[in-house]
Amino acid sequence: MTKISAKNVNVFYGSKQALFDVSLDIMDKEVTALIGPSGCGKSTFLRCLNRMNDVIDICKVEGSIKMDELELNSRKLDVVRLRENVGMVFQKPNPFPKTIYENVSYGPTIHGMAQSKSELDQIVEMSLKKAALWEEVKDRLDEIGTGLSGGQQQRLCIARAISVSPEVILMDEPCSALDPIATAQIEELIDDLKKEHTIVIVTHSMSQAARVSQKTGFFHLGKLIEFGDTEKIFKNPDNQQTQDYITGRFG
């Protein structure tokens, strides 16, 4: 089932065009990986999916992006409600400089998801468990989140993202600042999360894309060169550029 359907998406930063006619379908409860060399537009596309490009004044998005029946690229869209449904994990772990508990409880609190303290406690515990962090932090929930190790911080950010039970989670190179062990933990986590969430992940690591995703899209110079099943993209791509990139001949 299609969760998100993008049609002819063009993105401009001022007069510079960053994305050219990108169309792709993201399937529900699957991991979709976006790969490509730096500056190819994959992060820009990802940020269209939760309207984070709104933050950039000069950024203009054209085309249609539908999530279920909802048009995301519409002026009338309530971005606050959209972001409640589409969580995001960033490249550099960015927990709030507050306690671990406050980091995870922030989303449910501002969206009024818990009626009582015990309900909130439950959400925090569940989210931390899902993010495979509970065992490590359950005795120090009132410590500052930024005091954790890099990998723990990133899992805290994942816990924060899933605390509001979003249907879609966007991940922008979530492992690029982490060591291989922390990376393996996050990848394992992504595998678990796809049971309940649709995941779109931007990554520089082709092996990571191959390991975690079901669909892969290859971007180059703002264009979506090829999109399809991960296995096919990595074993038998249709396009010569894709072939070159995957085999490491450029990028």
Next chain:
Amino acid sequence: MNEAKRKLLNKRYRAEANFKLFGQIAIGLALLFLAVFMYKIFSKGYTAFQKTWIVTEVHYDKELMLIETDNPSLEDLENADYYEIAYKAMTRLDPSLPEEDDRQLIQMVAFTYEQEVKNHLLKNPSLLGKIVPIRLTASDDLDQVHKGNYPRDIPEEDRRVNDYQLKIYDMLNERGDILSKFNLSFFTNPDSREAELAGIASSFMGTVFSILVCLAFSFPIAVLAAIYLEEFAPKNKFTDFIEVNINNLAAVPSIVFGLLGLGVLLAVFNLPRSTPLVGGITLSLMTLPTIIIAARASLKAVPPSIREAALAMGASNMQTTMHHTVPLSMPGTLSGTIIGLAQALGETAPLILIGMVAFVNTIPGTPVDPAASLPVQIYIWSESAERGFVEKVSACIMVLLGFLILMNLAAQIIRHKFERKWN
């Protein structure tokens, strides 16, 4: 390594050594100036914290005080006549002095001696009818003589203390009847034309009220302006224009703000002249750009990743700002605010223009009472001819410096303790 290369290398080392030397000389000079300045102020000013009294005896004689009842109430004592007994308390220092020269003795104490005699009795009503020792504030000239600030070897006609008074002084001093103790009244008295009575209470309170008014006006306005400009305003030509003007405002000479206060606050709004309310508002015009700039800088220093994290969680712009950005920027904003207030603390020119230079011999109880301020007090006293005011000027500078050091220390502590370091 060939010869040319070695030469070049030596030259580079020499250049570095020279550069270091110049830097050290610069620091040395700066410290030297500071030391000279501090020495000047402290060596001149420390004597102001000592006060001189003359000890004599007073006879609380009911008859001379014109008290007719046997058991006078406090009210009777309040209304009694003290002129005669106070006068006698002074003239008894030298009974041999012919009556027409009595003024010479009276001049040795502050003109408030009669009041001091009265207050002493009101505090201890049981002294009525007794002969008791009493200490009276010495005149500023005698005070200066006692502190050694007044040269005794200049010709008598050029001296404000004549030979006879010096003789009495020496006699009293030998008897141990000249007292010198901590000058509490310097801190509790308002300004006075008489140096021995002048204190900083009115100007200190004036400064405190001005700073509070200044804080109350400038902080909320500046912080709101900074938050709006930094977090909400669209970035366009108009906001650029505003930014340039805020920076310009910070560079406007303070006297211009004084004129504005005079022309607008006093002339148009008819606020009470010479009051800390007007002074504070005028100073807040000066402090405003400083706080806006500091607040914007510390808002800018909050990394965008925190804003993105909050926005991506579905927080509105307002929530992102109020829950995350503003709390994280507060330490920087606060220390900027204190620095701004410390600047305002030392301002003189705008306060002179709005009339806070008036002679105020009452201690203000509210921001709408007339008051002076510490820097203006320094200015007023430095204009006075009496020798007694010279040490007061330095002492007042010391108090002002102490105030400034405390505020800057507070700013430093806030910055170091609460400001987050982003890596």
